[in-house]
Amino acid sequence: MIGLLAGCVAIALAVLLELVWPGQPIYQYGWYNALLATAFVVCAIRARALAREGAAPALALLTLVAGTAALTIAGVANGLFAPDPQVVIGSPGASVRVDDLRGSLTFPLASADPVVRLDRNGSPTEIGASGFRIAAAFALSQVRRQVLAVDVTDARGAHLTVTQPNGSAFLSPVLTMPTEQNIAGMMLPFDTFAVPAAHRVVKVVLFDRRHAAMLKTLPPDGAGGAVLFSVADEDDRAVAHGIGLVPDGATVALGGLRLKGLAISYPAVRIAAVPVPLVLALGVLLLLGGGIWCKLRKS
């Protein structure tokens, strides 16, 4: 009996860990899920034997096994059917629809605001800077990443519209830097934006402080990060004097534009699947009930 209880509790703990540390790659490994399923089968066989021996009431053992089955199914389904963890990146003030959550995430307007809001079924959930929140079968937590706020004016200093035809928000002057570019062996955040009024497309590469320190071409006042701008026309043809590397926050005149990029730390949301909480709760209740029942009747 002790062996059976220990086995059931071990399965429960393994599955509950998926709720405490969500999104670990091991949960999707085939051998891990096979191990969980095998452990359950062994427990079920052992429970059947104990029931035949009369070591505990059959219904109590059945309850115990049912709870363990619920936990095993929740754990294995999380490993086999749940989507991979993803990081949802949003522009300040933008609302991003997330189909897995059947809701949308609204990102704060200012980088200093640490709260991202999830709207789901009409009820808002706030995702703070620390810890994680559970919504449906997903754990949501914040990750901080570097984004770049750009400011573009013409040669006379008149403001120009920035658009991101391929970005998460078309009319946002904040580049979320969703992809990476390999430059001299360094993987660096990369993004593009357009300046339709000037018929220009600008590619941007962001160097953090560590990578910027490796650059020999950066002016000596660059104590922080650096930004590489590459200005082209709307047909992606390079324009004269269109490439420049400047310290983060500095203004530079390139390709008929005056460009300024300021790197800021801004929240994104990591979404990782967890075992379905409702099934977990049912499994734990049945397991505890069945376990206590077995022990009481035995004593």
Next chain:
Amino acid sequence: MNRHWIWLAVLFAAALVAVVVIAYLPSGSSANGPAALIGQTAPSFPVVDLAGKPGALADYRGRIVVLNLWASWCPPCRAEMPDLERLSRAYLKRGVVVLGIDQGEAGARAGDFATSLGITYPVLVDDAQQYGRVYAALGLPTTVVIDASGVVRAGFDGALTYAQMSAAVEPLVAKS
């Protein structure tokens, strides 16, 4: 008896599997762009008008607002603005205000452009493009219809005809 328990166990397991699989299924297609804001309170940000004085969408609370995001470099915006002017004149006395919000440009440029088209409805200048990103613009122009209580009732991506604009505001005018 034994058979009943086996069937019960199979049903229990099947129900659990169904619950967990459904929990991970993504939802179907959903509204994108400005239409995704329908039913939500329309966000407002302090910006400036063409004279440089403070202004915001919130200043027009209590009236039906046709919020139009535009920029001077955008040809469809230019094509649409005479119809917006016509709408403004036709519905002004019926509690509808057309509000143009220039996206990302200098006030002088926006003002010159509006004057050249004979625009008389209020125009605000949002050089930080706050309205554009929050109203989920997929392009320009973007038009959002907001009722008198400040709730988004319709959202459109791209240029509208006068008939489309009129059809969008008429039900709200009839209600008010």
